[in-house]
Amino acid sequence: MILALDAMGGDHAPQAVVDGALQALQELEQDMVIWLFGDEVQIRTCLQGKEYPEGRLLIKPATEVITCEEAPAAAVRRKKNSSVVLAAKAVADGEADCFISAGSTGAVLSCGTLIIRRIKGVQRPALAPLIPNLQGGHTMIIDAGANVDCKPLYLVQFAQMGSAYMELVEGVEAPVIGLLNNGEEAEKGNELTKETYPLLQKLEGIRFGGNCEARELMSGDFDAVVTDGFAGNVLLKSTEGVAKAITSMLKTELMGSLRGTIGGAIAKPAFASLKKKMDYTEVGGAPLLGVNGGVIKAHGSSNAKAFFNAIRQAQKLVKGGVTKKIAAAVQASEIQVEG
Amino acid sequence: MILALDAMGGDHAPQAVVDGALQALQELEQDMVIWLFGDEVQIRTCLQGKEYPEGRLLIKPATEVITCEEAPAAAVRRKKNSSVVLAAKAVADGEADCFISAGSTGAVLSCGTLIIRRIKGVQRPALAPLIPNLQGGHTMIIDAGANVDCKPLYLVQFAQMGSAYMELVEGVEAPVIGLLNNGEEAEKGNELTKETYPLLQKLEGIRFGGNCEARELMSGDFDAVVTDGFAGNVLLKSTEGVAKAITSMLKTELMGSLRGTIGGAIAKPAFASLKKKMDYTEVGGAPLLGVNGGVIKAHGSSNAKAFFNAIRQAQKLVKGGVTKKIAAAVQASEIQVEG
Numbered sequence: 001m002i003l004a005l006d007a008m009g010g011d012h013a014p015q016a017v018v019d020g021a022l023q024a025l026q027e028l029e030q031d032m033v034i035w036l037f038g039d040e041v042q043i044r045t046c047l048q049g050k051e052y053p054e055g056r057l058l059i060k061p062a063t064e065v066i067t068c069e070e071a072p073a074a075a076v077r078r079k080k081n082s083s084v085v086l087a088a089k090a091v092a093d094g095e096a097d098c099f100i101s102a103g104s105t106g107a108v109l110s111c112g113t114l115i116i117r118r119i120k121g122v123q124r125p126a127l128a129p130l131i132p133n134l135q136g137g138h139t140m141i142i143d144a145g146a147n148v149d150c151k152p153l154y155l156v157q158f159a160q161m162g163s164a165y166m167e168l169v170e171g172v173e174a175p176v177i178g179l180l181n182n183g184e185e186a187e188k189g190n191e192l193t194k195e196t197y198p199l200l201q202k203l204e205g206i207r208f209g210g211n212c213e214a215r216e217l218m219s220g221d222f223d224a225v226v227t228d229g230f231a232g233n234v235l236l237k238s239t240e241g242v243a244k245a246i247t248s249m250l251k252t253e254l255m256g257s258l259r260g261t262i263g264g265a266i267a268k269p270a271f272a273s274l275k276k277k278m279d280y281t282e283v284g285g286a287p288l289l290g291v292n293g294g295v296i297k298a299h300g301s302s303n304a305k306a307f308f309n310a311i312r313q314a315q316k317l318v319k320g321g322v323t324k325k326i327a328a329a330v331q332a333s334e335i336q337v338e339g
Numbered sequence: 340m341i342l343a344l345d346a347m348g349g350d351h352a353p354q355a356v357v358d359g360a361l362q363a364l365q366e367l368e369q370d371m372v373i374w375l376f377g378d379e380v381q382i383r384t385c386l387q388g389k390e391y392p393e394g395r396l397l398i399k400p401a402t403e404v405i406t407c408e409e410a411p412a413a414a415v416r417r418k419k420n421s422s423v424v425l426a427a428k429a430v431a432d433g434e435a436d437c438f439i440s441a442g443s444t445g446a447v448l449s450c451g452t453l454i455i456r457r458i459k460g461v462q463r464p465a466l467a468p469l470i471p472n473l474q475g476g477h478t479m480i481i482d483a484g485a486n487v488d489c490k491p492l493y494l495v496q497f498a499q500m501g502s503a504y505m506e507l508v509e510g511v512e513a514p515v516i517g518l519l520n521n522g523e524e525a526e527k528g529n530e531l532t533k534e535t536y537p538l539l540q541k542l543e544g545i546r547f548g549g550n551c552e553a554r555e556l557m558s559g560d561f562d563a564v565v566t567d568g569f570a571g572n573v574l575l576k577s578t579e580g581v582a583k584a585i586t587s588m589l590k591t592e593l594m595g596s597l598r599g600t601i602g603g604a605i606a607k608p609a610f611a612s613l614k615k616k617m618d619y620t621e622v623g624g625a626p627l628l629g630v631n632g633g634v635i636k637a638h639g640s641s642n643a644k645a646f647f648n649a650i651r652q653a654q655k656l657v658k659g660g661v662t663k664k665i666a667a668a669v670q671a672s673e674i675q676v677e678g
Contacts, residue, residue: 020662023414048588049455059443065364067383074602094575113403133387133584134587134588135582145521148528148529149529149530151373180573182484182487182568182569182572182573182576189487189569190487190488190567190569191362191487193569200607211579212513213576214573214574214576214577214580215577215579215580216576216580217577217580217581217582218580218581218582218584219580227573228519229521229530230529230570231533231569231573233521233574234519234521234566234570234573234574234577235552235553235577236553237521237552237553238552238553238554238573238574238578239577240554241407241552241553241554241555241556241557241558242556242557242577242578242581242582242585243585244554245472245473245557245558246361246581246586246613246617247475247580247585248615249473249617250610251614252607253609253612253613255608256607256612257604257607257609259606259607259608259609260606260608260609262602262605262606263601263602263604263605263606263607263609264606264609265602265604266598266601266602267598267599267601267602267603267606268600268602269596269598269599270592270593270595270596270598270599270603271589271592272588273592273595274585274588274589274592277505277588278585278588288433304620318502
């Protein structure tokens with residue numbers, strides 16, 4: 001298995017990428033080779049003094065970098081020697097199995113659609129982050145922003161893709177798929193969800209759990225929630241924002257009094273444990289599903305641990321055969337949808 | 340000023356409605372009369388043994404109740420003697436200034452559009468809940484579910500309505516209005532927000548602060564955030580859901596160890612203070628803006644304090660002249676939009 005890492009993407013690149021890769025080579029299964037795409041001098045500096053299996057960590061020089069400020073599609077077309085484009089190309093050419101980048105989300109999406117390309121029959125690839133839930137597992141939001149305007153068929157395929165991932169990577173048997181909606185009742189919704197609901201009801205091969213209201217996302221009652229990328233982006237970012245706001249408000253309250261400060265200090269391990277459970281770096285990254293190969297978009301502020309976890313996630317994605325499963329599911333149901 | 344209360348709406352009706360009304364008559368300004376619509380016997384039972392100014396609290400018998408299980412529009416048309424319909428009718432007929440209900444959201448919306456009716460020129464009335472923010476104030480989400488499919492002009496009017504409310508009720512000078520979007524940059528968005536952005540930019544009479552990502556809702560940088568009712572509903576409910584999930588996770592962590600339990604007990608006042616800040620009962624309810632009179636939808640689980648605060652909010656809404664201000668703003672810009 002070969003994993004292609006964009007060593008130049010993210011706030012702490014290339015050091016965090018390199019450190020995550022080294023930890024993965026040491027701790028994860030040994031049948032994996034890592035290719036680091038990026039500035040050779042910088043990567044070598046990061047590797048200085050470190051011991052690692054040289055045959056399993058290769059530097060693939062890339063002379064350009066795509067920043068978050070650039071228009072993504074144009075940059076991907078123009079910067080043929082950028083780290084993210086070359087890493088994606090390795091997957092497109094069948095040399096690598098999965099690529100990981102913490103760089104510009106738009107650039108990663110463009111690499112997915114323009115370079116690796118859609119699986120035959122897939123209407124739209126989808127970005128699918130995972131949120132920690134109250135049952136100790138994760139709930140997937142699919143799509144979280146790759147497709148802001150959607151048609152019912154896209155959402156049907158998101159259900160198939162999310163189901164495949166949750167089963168093969170997270171090990172959930174018969175994952176429960178929800179339709180993000182503004183009410184639980186079947187007749188609720190906007191034009192899109194009203195049209196999508198009956199399609200999901202009759203879709204074979206997935207377990208449709210009905211409408212999921214946004215307040216149920218973290219309950220763990222659903223393994224994946226399908227939605228258009230606009231509402232999915234709102235859901236993802238509001239989850240992040242509220243978690244951050246409440247943490248910040250609680251800190252202010254605790255620090256505002258002697259009792260609070262003392263109580264907070266004593267209860268510190270409990271806060272640390274909660275923080276760990278809510279920590280995005282534990283999850284890895286958000287897979288881009290529906291393209292011909294593995295793509296994982298790691299958080300822009302990923303540290304070494306986040307990259308380590310993204311690599312572990314990539315291993316599972318490749319071993320599980322998620323891409324093949326999605327292709328088979330989508331092609332089987334094309335017959336249903338057309339007929 | 341006359342306020343019409345649906346005494347039968349909500350999980351704790353009629354007792355909580357009656358208690359909230361009694362508190363309001365005692366503590367708020369004296370120029371207000373409250374009409375309680377509902378079952379006379381039940382309301383009298385709730386009033387037993389309590390002292391109150393009899394001339395300022397009148398029972399208006401209503402023999403029917405609309406439940407949350409009924410199809411709202413049909414129920415509003417059929418149950419002419421229901422508490423919520425009669426309370427709305429009092430506003431429609433100009434007898435009362437504002438009506439408040441914690442009953443079925445759908446029924447309250449239907450009462451707004453079918454009985455009280457839209458302000459001339461308003462395309463769609465909008466439900467506009469208020470969320471506590473990090474700066475100690477509130478941020479309005481408009482619309483949070485009344486209109487799941489929207490056109491750009493609706494959102495433009497939501498901006499005018501939200502601005503009027505935040506200025507006249509919350510006392511914010513030149514409220515900052517944001518457009519809920521999947522990125523900060525002006526060119527981001529789905530079809531709806533891309534078309535809406537330039538309209539808001541050139542709209543006179545409001546202070547447009549650009550795109551607001553969902554994660555910024557609680558920052559306090561925006562006073563009101565305009566959105567279609569589907570995404571707004573996702574934003575509202577995910578805010579509620581995440582706050583609840585984190586509280587529950589934190590409780591579990593604290594109770595799971597002796598240190599956590601002790602620390603949590605010591606820091607209790609800090610937790611209580613945070614809870615109060617996040618407490619929806621402090622806000623009152625969500626106004627329905629854009630109809631010919633005051634309408635406030637209180638939370639279904641409202642207690643006496645929530646009703647008290649909804650009554651205070653209704654007072655401000657009426658005194659501030661929000662309806663008139665919205666009418667003037669919408670009519671002035673009709674010329675802009677048409678021309």
